[in-house]
Amino acid sequence: MSQFGIAADPTLDSAWQDVTIADDALGAASNVRGTVSYATSGANARTTQLFINTADNSYLDDYDGYGFMPIGEVVSGMDVVDAFYDG
16 A cells, blocks of 8 residues: 655644544445555544555455545556555
8 A cells, every 4th residue: 555644844744633534434435456545543533644555455444343444546547656666
């Protein structure tokens, strides 16, 4: 997966330090290649970090009793995502 969402300027990140986003209800979408999901540290704990699945990570759909609900998908340019880290 390719994760992003932390600002280069720590003062920007500090503004979001105590802000969380409630979870979406789990649905039919799955964490398959190309889908975009919020990173989280627990229930209702999403912040500014998201990730793009670069492989089938469907085990995240119901991980530890809460899921990583995909909120979007890459519709073109997945080759660019793959190039973020190719090692």
